[in-house]
Amino acid sequence: MSPASGMPPRTLFEKIWDDHLVSGDDPALLYVDLHLVHEVTSPQAFAGLDQAGRKVRRPDLTLATVDHAIPTTSRSLGIRDPQSKKQVDTLKRNTARHGITYFGLDDPRQGIVHVVGPENGYTQPGNVIVCGDSHTSTHGAFGALAFGIGTSEVEHVLATQTLWQKRPKTMAVEFEGPLPQGVTAKDLILGMIARLGVGGGVGHVIEYRGEAIRGLSMEERMTICNMSIEGGARAGMIAPDQTTFEYLDGRPQAPKAEGWEAAIEYWSHLPTDPDATFDTTHTIDATSLVPHVSWGINPGQTAPITSTVPDPDDFSDPIEKDSVVRALKYMDLRPGTPFVDIVVDHVFLGSCTNGRIEDLRRAAKVVSGRRVAEGVNAVVVPGSMQVKAQAEAEGLADIFQSAGFSWREAGCSSCLAMNDDVIPAGERCASTSNRNFEGRQGRGARTHLLSPAMAAAAAVAGHLVDVRDWS
């Protein structure tokens, strides 16, 4: 798997694709280096295997945890909902039967699958990574080709460790210049989706490039790649570099000793060659970005915090206009309302987008010495039990709790509200998660997507604010 000489210039995506070709061309049969599994999209896949009398081909390349539908209250209380309990018990049984590593509810490594993979060193540059979850794109932050699959494909990967894929198109998004002070990775990706639209990336794998990207930490890169799917893209990726290697060095599953040297050599050849071309290129001036907040019912319906709720009449495309009318009705917003005047009832800090230690640090910095506004229900759900333990060790949990935040156990929680963390109908939530779809956080619940610092500020102020005004 060493780089071939005399090859035409290739992109990061093309190198990974070429190095994973088992058979065929388009569709190609690709080898899967890491298959992540969780409780919600796997039971029918394991049942299908059993029915056909098939085995898991590579349990050693498969990792399972529980995250989607589990409670975030004390683990000692167990799972109240009988159906969720059955689903979790089913995963436990299936992983035990097939010899798959399982981070269960009582495991200190349990957490959201897209937090757990990277923090334990499973996620590595150059990998093909799949999971029955659309936010698998998160792992692209390491220079991996990572994408979400459905349950039939989960079964296919369990049985064969491969997947048939039609070759996607490539898209470069160049972020020129550095990110301004007070503007975060979340604002960068929300700003991009606002420009390209929720269908802008369909059929493509995006490579995020440019000065603003190179300056980001791994946590921030994960936030960006995580939301690739919200722009419709098959996957998002960022070339591995020193930042990537430093993050991985010493993690439990990262290569060791001579293996580490060999890995670094291979990984160093992965970045896109200087003369390689993309099917589509977009350029965004990163220096012009400001904090963003969503106002509608898809992540493309997002705008700078400094602006106002849009008017349907501002949209010329009739389909888009209809969508805006529908969004404003669902969100109970009037055109022209300044975003900073929008009052919130709930604040949710967490998810595979923004539930990592750096996210909690940024939010804690805003919260420190302040109190959650009266009437606001503010909750922190760490992305994993390891993030939770680290945040407690750093004193972040104390900061949140003394400010009036509820401090929970790890899981997906209010991002999709499959557990009890449901936002009631008609109530408004400032959320660091990734989707503001109708009913996503609870039937009739109204979601505003924003960054951890912005969410923390909203919790304290009781309404949306431009966090830059506070620094």
Place this chain on the structure above:
Amino acid sequence: MKPVSEVRGTMVPLPQADVDTDQIIPKQFLTRTERTGYGDFLFYDWATTSDGAPSSDFFTNDPNRTAANVLIAGRNFGCGSSREHAVWAIQDWGFDVVIAPSFGDIFRNNSVNVGLLTVELPEADVARLHDVAQDPNASIRVDLESQVVETGDFVFEFDIDPAVKERLLNGLDLIGLTMQEEQAISTFESRRPAWMAYS
């Protein structure tokens, strides 16, 4: 998987853009471990009022639409979550085909894997179908073999990936097919460097 070739029937128009899979099958139904039985929950939050009663103006509650088997959707249909439950719900309700200007990538892949035919047509053609589909009795024919959609005076040809077409026409078990690549998979595995192993 049941083979798909020719589908004749009636339509439901759903012209809204960017319908995500959270709408198609809301999360409260994803804790089930079964593979079937999702039809009653299709578009649940749109099909019911907050107390669970049927919403009179939604197609799933319209007696004139219960036999419909072709959904005429809007652009970027099935975006968002990877949940295959969305495709299962659409099939369980009774749809055999979804026609739209574009689809979410994962939704489209999931559809192929369970034999739900997704047909992409230009936005203007889909708009015509939305008009025709206002009449619950208007008939439609979708022929995968000849790649044609026919209703009334309209005949639209559509493109489809030849590999997808073959799988749908023959109802092929993809895992079984891939297992015939055993030699190639094993050879690939033997070349993976040792440092890629997890401990």
